[in-house]
Amino acid sequence: MHKKYAVLGMDIEDWYHLDYFDKEKCDQSESTLDGISIYLDILDTYNIKTTFFVVGELVEKLKGTLKQIINQGHEIALHSHSHRRPLTMSIEEYKQDTGKNIREIRDLLGYNAIGYRAPCFSMDRERLEILEDLNLHYDASHIKFSDHKLYGHLDLTGFTPVRNDILKRNDFFEFETSTLPLKNKNIPISGGGYLRIFPWILTKYLLNKYVKLNKNYFFYIHPFEFSKNYNIKTPSGTSFATNLRFRLGRKSVEKKMHRLIQLLKERQYEFVRFEDLVNKQGA
Numbered sequence: 214m215h216k217k218y219a220v221l222g223m224d225i226e227d228w229y230h231l232d233y234f235d236k237e238k239c240d241q242s243e244s245t246l247d248g249i250s251i252y253l254d255i256l257d258t259y260n261i262k263t264t265f266f267v268v269g270e271l272v273e274k275l276k277g278t279l280k281q282i283i284n285q286g287h288e289i290a291l292h293s294h295s296h297r298r299p300l301t302m303s304i305e306e307y308k309q310d311t312g313k314n315i316r317e318i319r320d321l322l323g324y325n326a327i328g329y330r331a332p333c334f335s336m337d338r339e340r341l342e343i344l345e346d347l348n349l350h351y352d353a354s355h356i357k358f359s360d361h362k363l364y365g366h367l368d369l370t371g372f373t374p375v376r377n378d379i380l381k382r383n384d385f386f387e388f389e390t391s392t393l394p395l396k397n398k399n400i401p402i403s404g405g406g407y408l409r410i411f412p413w414i415l416t417k418y419l420l421n422k423y424v425k426l427n428k429n430y431f432f433y434i435h436p437f438e439f440s441k442n443y444n445i446k447t448p449s450g451t452s453f454a455t456n457l458r459f460r461l462g463r464k465s466v467e468k469k470m471h472r473l474i475q476l477l478k479e480r481q482y483e484f485v486r487f488e489d490l491v492n493k494q495g496a
């Protein structure tokens with residue numbers, strides 16, 4: 214029988230990288246990156262190793278923290294240079310951007326990243342093939358959630374499923390972020406935003422449904438969701454709904470994260486990094 218695997222990844226970006234803020238209008242002296250160490254402490258409690266997808270322009274500033282992350286046995290992967298959505302860039306710009314992200318991590322941390330996740334899951338087949346050309350070994354930008362207008366559509370013709378949410382072509386892997394099909398919709402049960410906003414009782418219900426159907430669980434969260442910097446002034450003109458989406462549930466998310474980990478542990482999930490799944494050939 215196949216084992217069950219969970220990757221509890223984090224996308225390391227600051228609050229002003231979020232697609233719903235205009236970065237230029239944000240006070241970038243305010244930071245939510247304190248959330249990284251809060252998450253590291255939670256992972257450490259359970260001796261969980263995971264994958265951190267890092268925005269390249271933060272590497273210099275976070276050099277100490279990122280070295281600590283590597284020394285603790287976590288994986289570092291790519292999350293673009295400055296969090297521009299790939300589908301808004303030309304192919305040439307995309308190639309430059311990803312190449313820069315690779316070099317920032319290699320030159321400043323002495324680390325060769327093998328994986329990538331696109332900002333906002335903004336990815337298509339042409340850009341995916343650039344990742345292969347740049348000698349990366351996997352992408353984790355695939356999500357079946359067609360309601361979100363910013364997410365891309367990814368043509369995976371020629372890829373063969375290794376498991377229900379891991380696909381492979383030659384030596385390149387595609388990991389699909391977990392969603393739960395429910396009444397003709399895919400409910401995204403894998404993001405920190407949903408963990409914050411949904412009451413735990415609902416998350417628990419959806420997760421219990423999900424784990425009965427799936428052997429893998431690929432989750433992602435961001436530093437701002439754990440950050441204790443609650444008083445950031447968002448740019449003037451930010452809508453009420455956007456402010457709510459940014460702030461809601463941040464004070465309870467640590468507690469919910471523990472519950473999520475405990476639920477997965479009770480269901481015999483093994484916590485791994487994406488690179489472990491590449492090395493196991495997706496097994």
Ligand SMILES: [Zn+2]
Nearest residue numbers: 224226332333
């Ligand atoms: Zn991101």
